[in-house]
Amino acid sequence: MTETEGTGSPEYERERVPEPALRGAGSFWGMYAGEHTAGTEFMIGPLFLAAGASLQDLVLGLLLGNLLAVITWRYLVTPIAMAKRYTLYYQLERIAGSGLVKFYNLVNGVLFCFLAGAMITVSASAVGVPFGILFSVPEDTFGFGETTFTGLVVGVGVIISLVAAAGYGMVSRVANIAAPWMIAVFIGCGVVALGQMGVHSWSAFREGAFWSDAIAFVRARHGPTEFSFLQIVIFAWLCNSAMHFGMADLSIFRFAREAASGWAPSIGMFLGHYVAWIAAGLLLAAQIKLLQDTSANPGALAWRSMGWTGIICVVIAGWTTANPTIYRSGLAFQGIFPKSSRVTMTLLAGGVATIAGMFPNLSAKLLGFVGLYGTILGPMGAIIFVDHYWMRRFGLIEEWANVEGKRINIAVLIAWLLPVVVSLYLIFRWDLFAAYAVVPSWIASGCLYLGLCKLLHRQFSERQEPIAKVNS
């Protein structure tokens, strides 16, 4: 299983990245710029406005939240990545056992598919605009949109899946080239939207009447709605929690030569997220002012703002992020069935993503889904954190599954699933904002893992037999 079929470079999937393969800080900036300027930014930005977030809260809250995210990447992920030099999957296998990692791969792969599905929907919303095929959200959570739009999602999903199955290289190159241009177009969209709303001065922008009028309109039409400063901060901080708290980006930063590389996500957070989300929110505000339409259709929003350039941006933004997401999902599935081909598993992942994309409500509920994603996958990062920093300090065995030759580390299984189950109960039964559950479940998972290891595993000093390695 290789992550870079099509690029020609080795991936060191089951070994430490050697010194000659390490990269300087500059290597990571372009990747993070492209990865976080995605089609879903066109969806998330308007959702903030539709949820009732005030402009001041958005401007300040996103600043703080994205700063916290960057700090988490820099000080939580990068040190462990540089110390271990393993992929997330191999690091987890050494701690949790190969059997448990297969289950993690299944969960990870399915969640990636749903995320990719939202991106396919966003791309389809843009492709459909010139043909008059519009994206609309049905009442039912699992309801389809218009038949023509559903067909369009299938078509776009098939194309994206075939390209993902063909390999990572070409998409990676297009994403690198497109990244600076996408950021420029997002900025352009925001500026045009301001002009459409008659905001021609800094004082008019600061006053923010265009935004508060839009929120008032949304509330009049859809009922009371509010998105607090704290929710904005937490969402911005934790929307990529699978990557930082969940340690998925160990796979990226294991190649870092310098710790300063850990600051690279800042370009994605402040240009990709911060600027793009506010710009996309402005697009919806303009649509509400001009057309009294509150539907967050990314393609239509971009078309009304920058015409064909906006359409192309939505398509490319959705495609260049859906592709690697489907690719990673395919790898995760291949981890479950090692004898299967990457192409088959990638097409399977693409199929699941396309089916998910056929339900427009998934995109409409992206704010909640992203928090859910982090809540489910984040706790594994706590286990990695505790294993790296505290196992030896408490006289316990680091990378227990690897040392003891076990396929399942029960302590990991319980420490991961128990906080997740409790969090899911609070989210679905008590309507807890999903992103609120990420940090508490992470902390609970780490504490549980430490306690369970004390209870279930023998001490490091008691180990008499030679070290047993899990077969690679």
Added chain:
Amino acid sequence: MKTALKWVSLAALLGSILPSVFLLTEIISHETANLIALSGTIVWFLITPFWMGVSR
């Protein structure tokens, strides 16, 4: 040659975004702004691959 191409790409990038600023100040029409932005987009994607390497 590579430097020249980089300057062309930069101009194209500015061409993708500056029309929106001109539109904000009502110097040009929306249609004209969209046309300039689209031209900048086409030039960016035609020229940039010749000098931007793969970094992923």
